Amino acid sequence: xxxxxxxxxxxxxxxxxxxxxxxxxxxxxxxxxxxxxxxxxxxxxxxxxxxxxxxxxxxxxxxxxxxxxxxxxxxxxxxxxxxxxxxxxxxxxxxxxxxxxxxxxxxxxxxxxxxxxxxxxxxxxxxxxxxxxxxxxxxxxxxxxxxxxxxxxxxxxxxxxxxxxxxxxxxxxxxxxxxxxxxxxxxxxxxxxxxxxxxxxxxxxxxxxxxxxxxxxxxxxxxxxxxxxxxxxxxxxxxxxxxxxxxxxxxxxxxxxxxxxxxxxxxxxxxxxxxxxxxxxxxxxxxxxxxxxxxxxxxxxxxxxxxxxxxxxxxxxxxxxxxxxxxxxxxxxxxxxxxxxxxx
Numbered sequence: 482x483x484x485x486x487x488x489x490x491x492x493x494x495x496x497x498x499x500x501x502x503x504x505x506x507x508x509x510x511x512x513x514x515x516x517x518x519x520x521x522x523x524x525x526x527x528x529x530x531x532x533x534x535x536x537x538x539x540x541x542x543x544x545x546x547x548x549x550x551x552x553x554x555x556x557x558x559x560x561x562x563x564x565x566x567x568x569x570x571x572x573x574x575x576x577x578x579x580x581x582x583x584x585x586x587x588x589x590x591x592x593x594x595x596x597x598x599x600x601x602x603x604x605x606x607x608x609x610x611x612x613x614x615x616x617x618x619x620x621x622x623x624x625x626x627x628x629x630x631x632x633x634x635x636x637x638x639x640x641x642x643x644x645x646x647x648x649x650x651x652x653x654x655x656x657x658x659x660x661x662x663x664x665x666x667x668x669x670x671x672x673x674x675x676x677x678x679x680x681x682x683x684x685x686x687x688x689x690x691x692x693x694x695x696x697x698x699x700x701x702x703x704x705x706x707x708x709x710x711x712x713x714x715x716x717x718x719x720x721x722x723x724x725x726x727x728x729x730x731x732x733x734x735x736x737x738x739x740x741x742x743x744x745x746x747x748x749x750x751x752x753x754x755x756x757x758x759x760x761x762x763x764x765x766x767x768x769x770x771x772x773x774x775x776x777x778x779x780x781x782x783x784x785x786x787x788x789x790x791x792x793x794x795x796x797x798x799x800x801x802x803x804x805x806x807x808x809x810x811x812x813x814x815x816x817x818x819x820x821x822x823x824x825x
Contacts, residue, residue, distance in 0.1 A: 484533040
C-alpha cells in the first residue's frame with residue numbers, strides 16, 4: 482500500500498518560478514536554464530511512490546536536489562508544481578493549520594546537525610515535540626523515557642547535550658523523532674558528521690528499530706554504500722532528476738547509465754545480489770537430483786554473502802527454488818559465486 486505518492490514535482494528557485502515553468506523548454510539543461518532565465522531548477526519533474534513501512538533512500542551527490550526534494554514532501558520548501566499525496570491527501574493543497582497538524586502528528590525529521598537545546602536535559606530534549614503537541618507532563622516524560630531506552634541511552638536522561646559524544650547526541654535526535662510516534666520519519670543525512678565506526682553503529686541501530694516499529698522512512702544520503710544498506714528502494718538523483726529507482730539489487734545488477742554505474746563500481750556485489758539474480762537457468766543433472774533433498778535447495782532470494790561457505794567448499798551445483806512455489810528455477814555453483822564477488 483502506498484503511503485506517499487509524488488507526481489511531477491518541480492521546484493524552481495527565482496522571482497518568477499511559475500511563469501518560468503510554464504514557458505520552460507524541457508530539453509534545456511539546468512545550467513542553460515539558469516543562464517537564460519536566472520532561475521535554478523532544483524527538482525525537475527520527479528515522480529515516485531513509497532510503500533507503507535519501507536525505507537526509501539534518496540541518494541545523490543551534493544547539488545543533485547535530494548534535500549530540496551525531500552523538503553517538498555513536508556512543504557518546508559513549497560513545490561513550484563506537482564502533487565504530494567500522503568494517505569490519499571494532497572498536502573500541497575491543504576491549509577497551514579492542517580499542515581502543522583500533519584507535521585506534529587504524522588511526521589518527524591532527523592537532521593545531520595542534531596539541533597538539540599543546550600539548556601535542556603536529554604529527556605527534556607526528547608519530550609520537546611510532545612510538549613509542543615500539548616501533551617501532559619507525565620505522559621510526555623513516560624513516552625520520552627520509552628524512546629530513550631529504545632535508542633540505548635538508558636541512564637542518560639538527566640545529562641545535557643554537551644556531556645554526550647556526537648553519536649550519543651544523534652541518538653537523542655533519533656529518540657526525539659521517535660517519541661511522537663510518527664507514521665513517517667525523514668532523515669536528512671543523519672550520520673554524515675559521525676566517525677565511520679559510530680556511523681555503522683547508528684545505521685545498525687536504526688535498522689533494528691525499523692524491524693521493531695516498521696515506520697515509513699525517507700532517508701537522504703550521498704553515500705551509496707549507506708544507501709544500499711539502509712534502503713528497501715533507492716532513488717538516485719542527478720541535476721534535479723531521478724536517474725533510476727529500484728531495489729539495491731536491481732540498481733547494482735542493472736545500472737541504467739554511466740552515472741549510476743559509477744556509484745556501483747566499488748560496491749561488494751555479493752552483499753547485494755541474490756542467488757536468483759546470478760543463477761544459471763539451465764539445470765544440470767546434479768542439481769536436478771539434489772532438488773529432491775529440500776535441505777540442499779537454495780531460495781532464490783538468499784543473498785550470495787550468506788551462501789559463500791556452503792557453496793565454495795566443493796564443486797556441487799546447488800538447485801535454486803522459487804520462493805513462492807518451491808519450483809526448480811536454476812542452479813548455482815562455486816564459479817558463479819566467485820564471479821559475483823568481483824567488483825566489476
